Amino acid sequence: MSADLDQLENQSIYILREAYNRIDKLAMLWSIGKDSNALLWLCRKAFFGRIPFPVVQLDTAMELPEVYEFRDRITKEWNLDLKVEQCPPEEEMDQTLPPLTRAAARKTEGLKNLLRDHAYQGVMVGIRRDEQATRAKERVFSPRSLEGDWDVKDQPAEFWDHYKTRFPEGVHVRIHPLLAWTELDIWRYSQREGIPIVPLYFARDGKRYRSLGEKNITFPVDSNASTIDEIIAELQVTRIPERAGRAMDNESEDSFERLRSVGYM
Amino acid sequence: MPHSQLRIVIVGHVDHGKSTLIGRLLNDTGSLPDGKVEQVREMSRKRGMPFEWAFVMDALQAERDQGITIDTTQIHFKTKQRPYVIIDAPGHTEFLKNMVTGASQADAALLVIDADEGALEQSRRHAFLLHLLGVRQVAVVVNKMDKVEFSSRRYEAVAQEIKDYLAELGLQPKAVIPVSARNGDNIVSRSEQSDWYLGPTVIEQLDAFRPQQTSPDQPLRFPLQDVYKPDDRRILAGRIESGRLRVGDTLHFSPTGASAKVVSIEAWNHPETVLSAQAGQSIGITLDKRIFAERGHIAHHQADAPTLAHRLSVRLFWLVSDPLVVGKTYTLKIATGEHRVTVEQVTAVIDVEDLSSTPGKAVRRNEVAEVVLRSRSPIALDLASDLPRTGRGALIDGNDVVGGCLVVEIEDAAAANITEVSHTVSLEERAQANGHKGGIVWLTGLSGAGKSTLAMALERALFDRGWQTFVLDGDNVRNGLNAGLGFSSDDRAENIRRVAETAKLFADAGMVVIASLISPLKSDRARARVIGGERFHEVHVAADLATCEERDPKGLYKKARAGEIAEFTGISAPYEAPDQPELVIDTDALSRSEALAQLLDYVDETLGKNSLKSEKELTYVI
Numbered sequence: 001m002s003a004d005l006d007q008l009e010n011q012s013i014y015i016l017r018e019a020y021n022r023i024d025k026l027a028m029l030w031s032i033g034k035d036s037n038a039l040l041w042l043c044r045k046a047f048f049g050r051i052p053f054p055v056v057q058l059d060t061a062m063e064l065p066e067v068y069e070f071r072d073r074i075t076k077e078w079n080l081d082l083k084v085e086q087c088p089p090e091e092e093m094d095q096t097l098p099p100l101t102r103a104a105a106r107k108t109e110g111l112k113n114l115l116r117d118h119a120y121q122g123v124m125v126g127i128r129r130d131e132q133a134t135r136a137k138e139r140v141f142s143p144r145s146l147e148g149d150w151d152v153k154d155q156p157a158e159f160w161d162h163y164k165t166r167f168p169e170g171v172h173v174r175i176h177p178l179l180a181w182t183e184l185d186i187w188r189y190s191q192r193e194g195i196p197i198v199p200l201y202f203a204r205d206g207k208r209y210r211s212l213g214e215k216n217i218t219f220p221v222d223s224n225a226s227t228i229d230e231i232i233a234e235l236q237v238t239r240i241p242e243r244a245g246r247a248m249d250n251e252s253e254d255s256f257e258r259l260r261s262v263g264y265m
Numbered sequence: 266m267p268h269s270q271l272r273i274v275i276v277g278h279v280d281h282g283k284s285t286l287i288g289r290l291l292n293d294t295g296s297l298p299d300g301k302v303e304q305v306r307e308m309s310r311k312r313g314m315p316f317e318w319a320f321v322m323d324a325l326q327a328e329r330d331q332g333i334t335i336d337t338t339q340i341h342f343k344t345k346q347r348p349y350v351i352i353d354a355p356g357h358t359e360f361l362k363n364m365v366t367g368a369s370q371a372d373a374a375l376l377v378i379d380a381d382e383g384a385l386e387q388s389r390r391h392a393f394l395l396h397l398l399g400v401r402q403v404a405v406v407v408n409k410m411d412k413v414e415f416s417s418r419r420y421e422a423v424a425q426e427i428k429d430y431l432a433e434l435g436l437q438p439k440a441v442i443p444v445s446a447r448n449g450d451n452i453v454s455r456s457e458q459s460d461w462y463l464g465p466t467v468i469e470q471l472d473a474f475r476p477q478q479t480s481p482d483q484p485l486r487f488p489l490q491d492v493y494k495p496d497d498r499r500i501l502a503g504r505i506e507s508g509r510l511r512v513g514d515t516l517h518f519s520p521t522g523a524s525a526k527v528v529s530i531e532a533w534n535h536p537e538t539v540l541s542a543q544a545g546q547s548i549g550i551t552l553d554k555r556i557f558a559e560r561g562h563i564a565h566h567q568a569d570a571p572t573l574a575h576r577l578s579v580r581l582f583w584l585v586s587d588p589l590v591v592g593k594t595y596t597l598k599i600a601t602g603e604h605r606v607t608v609e610q611v612t613a614v615i616d617v618e619d620l621s622s623t624p625g626k627a628v629r630r631n632e633v634a635e636v637v638l639r640s641r642s643p644i645a646l647d648l649a650s651d652l653p654r655t656g657r658g659a660l661i662d663g664n665d666v667v668g669g670c671l672v673v674e675i676e677d678a679a680a681a682n683i684t685e686v687s688h689t690v691s692l693e694e695r696a697q698a699n700g701h702k703g704g705i706v707w708l709t710g711l712s713g714a715g716k717s718t719l720a721m722a723l724e725r726a727l728f729d730r731g732w733q734t735f736v737l738d739g740d741n742v743r744n745g746l747n748a749g750l751g752f753s754s755d756d757r758a759e760n761i762r763r764v765a766e767t768a769k770l771f772a773d774a775g776m777v778v779i780a781s782l783i784s785p786l787k788s789d790r791a792r793a794r795v796i797g798g799e800r801f802h803e804v805h806v807a808a809d810l811a812t813c814e815e816r817d818p819k820g821l822y823k824k825a826r827a828g829e830i831a832e833f834t835g836i837s838a839p840y841e842a843p844d845q846p847e848l849v850i851d852t853d854a855l856s857r858s859e860a861l862a863q864l865l866d867y868v869d870e871t872l873g874k875n876s877l878k879s880e881k882e883l884t885y886v887i
Contacts, residue, residue, distance in 0.1 A: 003269055004269040004270060006546075007269070007545065009547075010545055010546055010547045011322070011503065011547075013504075013547035014490070014504050014547045017490045017491055017502055017547070018490065020491065021490060021491045021560060023711065028396070044533055045533050046494060046502075046547070047493060047495065047531075048495045048500060048533050048549060049495060049533045049534075050533055068531075102501050109409075129338075129339045129341075130340075133338070136338040136339050136340060139366070141557070154664060155363070155366075156362075156665065157363075157365060157366050157584050157666045157669075158366045158655060158666070159365050159366055159368075159369030159370075159398065159659070159669055160369050160398075160654075160659070160669070162598055162658070162659035162666055163666075164664070164665065164666055166661070166662055166663070166664040166665075168664060180350070182341055182348075201320040216277045235743075239295075239297075239298055240298065240300045241298040241299075242297060252770075264344045
C-alpha cells in the first residue's frame with residue numbers, strides 16, 4: 001500500500017521537470033544524506049536515467065569518511081557530473097553568530113561562492129517541510145537575492161502548481177521538490193525503490209545518525225535500528241525530533257531562522 | 266502502513282484562533298515532539314507573555330513577537346486513523362497571497378470563527394476563496410465558546426449566519442463545531458460544557474473528510490511539459506491531468522491538430538512494460554511519427570477535445586497592488602501553456618460581504634471579479650466546472666504571478682460569435698469576370714529551393730495573361746502584417762496561420778494567391794489547408810539540402826552553420842516534406858523555365874479557363 005508514495009513521487013517529478021524546463025542554468029545540491037539521495041533517484045526517474053544538470057557537493061572537509069566513500073562510489077555508478085565546492089573557513093563567518101551556528105554557516109558561504117562563480121540561476125535542494133519550522137514555510141520555487149537573502153514575509157504566490165519561474169537579473173531560485181515529504185516517507189520510499197544509503201544511518205553499538213551533517217556539529221542518537229524496516233518502525237513511535245543530533249539548531253531560539261534568512265538551505 | 270495523508274487548511278479572520286486551534290490539535294493528539302511545550306513556555310516567559318498554544322506553530326521571530334501568523338506553514342500530525350498535513354493560512358488581508366497559496370493545496374478546510382465576533386469580512390472572503398480554489402469539503406469551527414459561556418443561542422446565531430453565506434456560494438458545511446481551542450473543548454474529546462451539541466468533535470470531523478480524488482474516467486488531458494531526447498528516443502513528458510491513455514491510443518494535440526499513435530509509455534527502473542497511465546501520473550510517451558509537439562500543447566482523444574478559444578470569461582482573484590485594468594495584456598498560464606491575453610471587460614466586481622456585484626474598469630488587490638479575456642492565438646482549455654485542471658489558471662504580469670482564475674464561459678473559436686456577411690457578388694461571377702478561379706498556390710520547400718524565384722515568375726506570367734494575381738512572400742509579410750511576431754515555434758505557427766487566412770481572403774476575392782513560405786511543419790500546412798479548403802494547392806518546391814546550401818541566395822546557410830541562427834530549417838530544425846502535395850517541382854532536375862512551365866500548366870489546368878467549364882456543377886464551400 002503506497003498510493004501516497006506514488007502521489008509524492010509524481011508531484012516531485014512534475015516539479016523537477018518544471019524546473020528543468022523553466023530555469024536556464026540549473027544545478028542540484030547533494031549533501032549525500034538520505035533526502036538528497038532520494039532526490040537524485042527522482043531525477044533519474046524524471047529524466048529517464050540521465051541527470052541533465054551538475055550535482056554539487058558543498059564540502060567543508062568535515063564530513064565523515066563513510067560519506068566521502070559513498071559519494072565517490074555513487075558518482076561513478078550513476079555517472080554523475082559531480083562538482084565539489086570547497087566552503088570557506090569558519091574564521092571568515094559572521095562572528096555574531098553562536099559558534100556552532102557559525103560552523104554551519106560555512107555551507108551558506110560555499111553556496112554563495114558557487115552561485116557567483118558559475119552563475120547558476122536555480123539550485124535544487126532536498127529540504128522537507130517537516131524537518132524544521134522555518135522550512136515549513138518554504139515555497140517550492142523560492143527566490144533568493146544575490147546575497148542569498150530569503151524574504152520570508154513576501155514570498156511569491158504559489159497555487160495549483162503554478163510556480164514563480166521568472167526572475168529579475170541577479171536573483172536565483174531554490175527549487176524544493178521534496179517539501180511535501182516527511183522523514184518517514186523518505187525511508188519508506190528508499191526501501192521500496194532500493195535507494196543506496198550511507199551506512200551511518202544504521203545503528204552500531206546502540207547509536208545511529210538520524211540526520212547527517214559535519215562531524216563537528218552532528219551527533220548520533222540512541223537507537224538500535226539497524227535496517228530500514230527497523231528505522232521505519234522506530235520513526236512511527238518516536239517523539240524525538242529529527243534534528244535532535246544537530247547541535248546548532250538548539251543553540252539559541254532563532255539560530256536556524258538567522259541562518260536561513262541569509263541563505264542557509 | 267499509513268493511509269494517504271489528508272491536507273487540511275485552517276482559515277479565518279485574524280485573531281479568531283487558527284494557530285491556537287492547531288497548537289491544541291498537535292498537543293492533544295500527542296504529535297508534538299518531546300520538549301516542544303517546555304521550549305514554548307520558556308520562550309513566553311522570556312518575553313513576559315502568557316503561554317499561548319499558537320507559539321507552538323509560529324516559527325518566525327516576528328510572528329512570536331507580534332503574535333500573528335505571517336506566512337502559511339505546513340505541519341504534519343496524525344490521528345489513529347491517518348496522517349495529516351495542517352496548512353496554517355494567515356488571516357491578515359495583506360497576507361491573502363499566502364492564504365491562497367496554502368488553501369489551494371488542501372483536500373478540506375476548517376473555517377474558524379470567533380463566537381463573540383461572528384463571521385467578519387475576512388471569514389467571508391476566505392470562504393469565498395475556498396470555494397473558488399475548489400475546496401469543497403468545509404467544516405466551521407466556532408471558537409472561543411468560553412468567552413460566551415458556551416451559550417447555545419450564540420452558537421446557533423453564528424452557525425446560521427455562516428451557513429446562509431456558504432449556501433449562497435453553493436457550499437454546505439459538513440459540521441459547525443463549538444469549541445474553545447484554548448481550553449481544548451470539543452477538539453479531541455467532547456466537552457461537558459456543551460451538552461446541547463450533538464455533532465462531531467474536530468478530530469472526528471477531520472477523520473470524516475475524504476482525500477480529493479482524480480477520476481480516470483474523465484476525458485484525457487495530457488499537457489506537455491517538455492520533450493526529451495535521452496538517446497534515440499523522443500519522449501514527450503508531462504503529467505496526465507485527467508483521464509487515462511494507453512499504448513496504441515491515437516492522441517490528438519491541441520491547438521495544432523496534429524495526431525499520432527502512442528508507441529510506448531517510458532519508465533525508468535520499472536521492470537514491467539507500462540501499458541497505461543492515468544490522472545495524476547507524471548509520465549513520458551513516444552509516438553509512431555514525428556509531429557510538431559511542444560510544452561503547452563494538450564494531448565487528448567479525438568472524441569473529447571478541449572475547446573479552442575480566443576475569448577473567455579473567467580472568475581478571478583487578484584493578489585497584487587497594481588490593479589488589473591481593461592486593455593492591459595497579461596500572460597495566462599493554463600496547465601503548462603502560456604498565452605498572451607488582453608482584458609476586454611470587467612463584467613463584475615464581487616462584494617464578498619453580500620455577494621452583490623457591479624461592473625467596473627479595474628480589479629484591485631484582494632478583490633474577486635468576473636473578467637473577459639481575449640487572446641491572439643487559440644487557447645486549448647475546458648470549463649473549470651467540467652475539468653478543473655485545464656479550466657483554471659494563473660495570470661502573470663512581468664515576473665510575477667498576480668492572480669488566479671477559473672474559466673466560467675468559453676467562446677468556441679470554431680463557432681465564434683461572428684456572423685459572416687454573405688456577399689452580393691458570388692464566386693462564380695468573379696470567376697467568370699476574371700476568366701479564372703480564385704485559389705491559393707502554396708509553395709513550400711527549403712530556403713534556397715527556388716520558391717521566391719518561381720513565385721515571382723508565376724505572378725509575372727499570370728499577370729501578363731490578364732489574371733488577377735498576387736504573391737504573399739514569407740519575408741515580406743513579416744515586415745507588415747506579421748511584424749509583431751518573432752521566431753519562436755508559436756510565432757512561426759501563427760505567422761503561417763495568418764498568411765493562410767490572408768490568402769483565403771484574396772482567393773475569396775477571386776485572385777490567384779501565390780504563397781511562398783518555407784512552412785517546414787506538416788501540422789502548420791495542414792492547418793493552412795483547412796483554412797483554404799478546396800482552393801488550397803500545395804506545391805513542394807523540392808531541392809537537395811546540399812544544392813540549397815550551395816545556392817545560399819541570402820547567405821543564411823553560412824550563418825546557420827556558423828551557429829549565428831538558431832533553429833534554421835534543414836540545419837538545426839527539421840523540414841517535413843509533404844506526403845501528398847498536389848504538385849512536386851524538382852528544381853535540382855529542372856531549369857528555371859522548365860520549372861515555371863510545369864507550374865503554369867498546373868495552374869492553368871486547375872484554375873484556368875478549362876476548369877471554368879464545369880463551374881456550374883461545382884458546389885463551393887465558402
